[in-house]
Amino acid sequence: MSFQRKPPSLLDLCIRTTIDNLRYLGDVGETDIYLLKDILPHCTVDQLTHIEDSTKGRDLSSVTDNLWKRFYQQQFGVESFNVVIKRMKEKGVKFKWRQLYDAKMKEREKAQKESVDRLKKLYAAEESKKQSRQIKICSKIPPSSKRSFFGGSGSSFPNLKGNLMKKAKLESIKSPEARIQADMRKRDLQRQISSPHMYVLSLPLPHLCVVH
Numbered sequence: 001m002s003f004q005r006k007p008p009s010l011l012d013l014c015i016r017t018t019i020d021n022l023r024y025l026g027d028v029g030e031t032d033i034y035l036l037k038d039i040l041p042h043c044t045v046d047q048l049t050h051i052e053d054s055t056k057g058r059d060l061s062s063v064t065d066n067l068w069k070r071f072y073q074q075q076f077g078v079e080s081f082n083v084v085i086k087r088m089k090e091k092g093v094k095f096k097w098r099q100l101y102d103a104k105m106k107e108r109e110k111a112q113k114e115s116v117d118r119l120k121k122l123y124a125a126e127e128s129k130k131q132s133r134q135i136k137i138c139s140k141i142p143p144s145s146k147r148s149f150f151g152g153s154g155s156s157f158p159n160l161k162g163n164l165m166k167k168a169k170l171e172s173i174k175s176p177e178a179r180i181q182a183d184m185r186k187r188d189l190q191r192q193i194s195s196p197h198m199y200v201l202s203l204p205l206p207h208l209c210v211v212h
Contacts, residue, residue: 015039022047026054036063045071052098061096068097076104 008016015035018025019042028036028051040048040063048067052060073081088094 025051027051028055028058028060030058033063036060040064041067043067045075061098065097068101072097072101072104075101076108080104 015038018039022039022043025039025047040051040060043051048064048071052064072084084100
């Protein structure tokens with residue numbers, strides 16, 4: 001014995017078609033609640049928000065409140081979900097879950113914005129420190145470009161050269177070769193003075209007489 005599958009009713013086809021095209025659904029008007037209970041659970045957060053906002057003069061919370069409750073738990077976690085329920089019981093109040101969802105979303109966005117602002121300020125402060133250090137380094141007066149071969153400023157080079165010349169002259173005077181030459185010049189001078197064949201007579205300038 002074979003069983004034939006019952007063909008879908010026209011209503012079922014309409015519900016399926018509506019579910020497949022939820023992105024186009026807006027004001028549901030006076031659509032029966034039992035139909036909305038079959039259709040709206042397939043909505044995303046944005047789609048459900050659009051349908052509720054588009055439906056004027058009708059409160060859909062009898063259908064949508066449990067949907068928003070599910071969205072809250074999925075988006076913000078079980079811990080936050082349980083805290084909200086506990087606080088409402090302690091204070092003896094009850095809010096619609098869409099209100100709680102919207103409030104929590106705004107709180108999260110605010111916290112994220114503040115976190116981003118803090119990061120921006122920290123980044124700006126760090127950049128300011130870098131710029132300040134660069135300005136301090138560049139503001140120092142650079143040393144004179146005229147530097148000697150030995151690393152000093154150009155103005156010290158003549159003094160250094162003079163000192164080196166003096167030192168070299170003293171060393172040359174004290175050297176054995178210099179002493180020998182000095183002795184030779186001294187002996188030549190003595191021989192010229194003691195020689196009977198030649199002498200020098202000094203007269204007032206500009207006359208100079210040499211006698212043999």
